[in-house]
Amino acid sequence: xxxxxxxxxxxxxxxxxxxxxxxxxxxxxxxxxxxxxxxxxxxxxxxxxxxxxxxxxxxxxxxxxxxxxxxxxxxxxxxxxxxxxxxxxxxxxxxxxxxxxxxxxxxxxxxxxxx
Amino acid sequence: xxxxxxxxxxxxxxxxxxxxxxxxxxxxxxxxxxxxxxxxxxxxxxxxxxxxxxxxxxxxxxxxxxxxxxxxxxxxxxxxxxxxxxxxxxxxxxxxxxxxxxxxxxxxxx
Numbered sequence: 378x379x380x381x382x383x384x385x386x387x388x389x390x391x392x393x394x395x396x397x398x399x400x401x402x403x404x405x406x407x408x409x410x411x412x413x414x415x416x417x418x419x420x421x422x423x424x425x426x427x428x429x430x431x432x433x434x435x436x437x438x439x440x441x442x443x444x445x446x447x448x449x450x451x452x453x454x455x456x457x458x459x460x461x462x463x464x465x466x467x468x469x470x471x472x473x474x475x476x477x478x479x480x481x482x483x484x485x486x487x488x489x490x491x492x
Numbered sequence: 493x494x495x496x497x498x499x500x501x502x503x504x505x506x507x508x509x510x511x512x513x514x515x516x517x518x519x520x521x522x523x524x525x526x527x528x529x530x531x532x533x534x535x536x537x538x539x540x541x542x543x544x545x546x547x548x549x550x551x552x553x554x555x556x557x558x559x560x561x562x563x564x565x566x567x568x569x570x571x572x573x574x575x576x577x578x579x580x581x582x583x584x585x586x587x588x589x590x591x592x593x594x595x596x597x598x599x600x601x602x
Contacts, residue, residue, distance in 0.1 A: 381535075408588055419594035420536070420580065427588060468535055474588065480526055481590060483535035 381484035383469050389490045395457040398487045401450055402471030410481060411444055411454050412468040420468070426452065427474065459491045495519055498581055498593025507602050511568040515581035515593045518562065522583040522591075525557050527566045530578045530595065539579070540566065571600045 382401040390396055402409050410425040424434040429446045437444070441460070446452040456463055466488050470481040498515045505511055513527075523544055528536035540555040542548045548555045554567040564583070568575055581593040 410590075420592040422589060425588060432588065472588075480524075480538050480541050483528075483537065485535045488533075 381469055381471050381482055383467075383484035383487050385487060386485065387488045387490075389492065390459055391492050392460055393458040394491075395455065396459045396463075396489060396491075398454040398456075398467050398469075398489070400452045400454070400469030400484060402452070402469070403473075403482055404450070406471035406473045406482075407449070408472040408474050408481075409446060409452050410470040410472070411452070412470065412483075414466045414468060414486070423454070459489075461491045464489055464491050495591040496581060496583060496593045499596055500594055502597040502599065504599045504601060505571055507571060507573060507600055509571050509600070511566075511571050511575070511598060511600075513566040513568075513579050513581075513596050513598070515564050515583075516562055517564075517583055517591070519583075519585065519591075520559075520562065521585040523586070524584045525555070525564050526582040526590075527553075527555055528580040528582060528592075530580060532577075536580055573600045573602050576600050 384399045407428050411423040412420050414420045423436045424444045425432055426446045444454045466486045468483050468486045470483045472481045496517045525542050527540040529539045530536040542555050542557050545557045545559045552569045556565040576599045578595040578597050580595045582590045584590045
């Protein structure tokens with residue numbers, strides 16, 4: 378299995394531009410999570426989906442952030458307009474929820490720098 | 493108070509030392525406890541996974557959970573330079589959400 382795939386791996390953009398991050402979860406996994414990691418705040422959960430449905434988006438910092446999961450194999454996190462304080466590493470993770478508490482598997486992350 | 497507290501370190505030890513990493517938590521509903529290892533510029537990878545209280549051993553790694561004290565530990569025996577990384581604890585209850593510590597940075601000096 379290729380694991381969780383994220384693209385792009387690095388993104389440099391200017392303030393005000395739209396940024397779209399992409400994630401392909403592990404095949405067969407039915408939960409998907411978006412996290413943001415910074416030195417100051419550590420790993421923060423932004424939003425998660427169960428069976429493509431957003432369950433909890435309380436971690437999304439503001440309306441500038443939106444996430445979609447149109448099918449079981451693809452999700453996007455969009456920031457519009459981007460701001461310098463959005464600079465962070467964004468991780469996608471997926472998990473198979475089947476009655477137990479199987480753990481999450483992380484992608485390699487997208488390193489975002491907003492100038 | 494945060495759900496999960498973890499000393500950020502940094503922790504620096506000589507090769508071969510025993511390393512002890514710890515987290516405390518406040519939510520008594522947590523039942524599943526994990527340790528992730530994160531190398532620089534990489535995503536977190538699962539290292540250990542335990543359910544409820546007790547010990548679990550995997551090679552040089554031992555995870556301990558003490559639910560009565562709300563305290564979990566990860567021990568690394570015979571530490572190696574390749575163990576240099578950030579270690580994150582994570583835990584969850586019956587829901588989908590995982591709660592992560594901020595991570596402890598470990599350096600093993602050859």
